[in-house]
Amino acid sequence: MPASPKPGTSSSARSSEPAPSPSPGLQGGLVYVSPTLPGITRVRCGAKAFRYRLPDGQWLQDLAEIDRIRRLAIPPAYTQVWICPLPNGHLQATGLDARGRRQYRYHPLWRRQRDEGKFEHMQAFGRALPRIRARVARDLATPRRGPVLTRERLLATLVRLLDTTFLRVGNEEYASTNRSYGLTTLRTRHARLQGNELRLRFRGKSGVQQETTLNDPQVARVVRRCQQLPGQELFQYADEDGNLRTLGSGDVNDYLNEITRTAGKADGERFTAKDFRTWHGTTQALELTRLACTGADAANPTEKGLGYSAQAILAEVAYQLGNTPAVCKKSYVHPAVLALGAQIASDPSPRSQQVWARLGGATSPRGLSAAERRLLAFLSKPRA
Structure with a gap:
């Protein structure tokens, strides 16, 4: 009832x-x-x-x-x-x-x-990602007239950074109490621009030092304008009355769901900024597994004749995301990817390796990289 x-x-x-x-x-x-x-x-x-x-x-x-x-x-x-x-x-x-x-x-x-259920809607997120990226590209486009710094353009900048740097979205309570930062809570001192190259360096969650560099003319233009505004907060914009406003993780999540609410999601699904880290962490894990299991980077093969090591893959993904292998395994790498690697490592026969040929044939949807298309094909494949 x-x-x-x-x-x-x-x-x-x-x-x-x-x-x-x-x-x-x-x-x-x-x-x-x-x-x-x-x-x-x-x-x-x-x-x-x-x-x-x-x-x-x-x-x-x-x-x-x-x-x-x-x-x-x-x-x-x-x-x-x-x-x-x-x-x-x-x-x-x-x-x-x-x-x-x-x-x-x-x-x-x-x-x-x-x-x-953080891994359950990864397939839906992957299918919605081209739509998100297309909208972000439109919102970041240089305006012919009007202000450079609008709420929509700032939201698009934050999502572009989420999608390309794999950084956390940020939480004001963490920033205030722990002096640890994420994208929405960055201060002006955390950003350096040289031409179109943006360098972000700050203390992240758990005190881990984060540093990333991005070459993106559209993002650089927005950040440069943000740096010209008064105040410590990096990502600000002026509203219609000229008052400075900042954005939080909730605003970013609302923006994502505004984009994707008509993208064919099943009822009850809601995407958040964290989905980018889970998507990219799992994409990297699957790609590293493919390279290791096919011998592409097996310079030091194991006794089974494969370069696959779950520990090494989790360590590399953790390095890219700025956290620990244990956290990556729990929160950012789909367990089915680790299970696939373990299965192939225990049975390195040609038949076992055919999975990569099947995943390699994925050519759609547009707007995803080849590695992302392989992941989407893998997630779409029925598993016991």
Whole structure:
């Protein structure tokens, strides 16, 4: 039976819209919700306390609901706070932080499902990637008139960087508390430009030093304009009123899903910035496996006559992504790729090697590299 959780004290406290039914692909009765749904608002009461107003204007009295909201731990400094009226909504709250970034609080069950199923929609992401890249290219195109630095062009720049540098998207809380950074939280001091060459150097998650260089005239033009703006934040733009605005990971994710929502995704799928790291980590792992198993880089073959080593492949992918082999194995390399390598290493017969010939014939979709097409073909292949 579809759940009909009560958000307040009575049915009159609910939105006039019907409560969504549990969404396909979600467990525990969770439903996908949008912050455009009429929600609960937060009203300051005194120096530290808050009261909560229901969508119909009444004050929230239900102690269990108030406790649910408090457990979301929405920082007191957040403004324009929207709170989901449904306890089973996948998105529980949004708000603007001190820098004007939209921040999100998700249901813990949804976060768990997302982590557990991080590899399940890689095939859908691969098929959507050409569409994402085409839109990014259009949004990055040099304008004939109007400002160089717009919200859309800045979002396109961030996605281009996600797609080419494999860096993390960033989180303002990490930047504030740990002084570790990602793309959206970079400071001006972290970027150096020489012509069209952009060099990023900063302290990333877990204190790991990150350094990458990119030669991209469109990205360089946007970054150069960003550096001319006042303030420490690198990626900023001026809104229609001339106020400087920054972007967060939620803005990037919304941009991705705006692009891909009509790209044939199955109901319930949502792409995020992290999908780029998973996609590229797995692409590299499959390519390294292919090269090792076909002897292309087997300068020091193992006793089985192959250069394949799962540890060496994970170490190389970890180096490219800037984390550890253990994290790569858990979060960024599809387990089926490692299983394929182990299978071929244990049976290096010509028949076992035929998998590469089959994957090598993939010629579509356009907009993917040859290595990416091989991965998409591999993911599309039925597995026991």
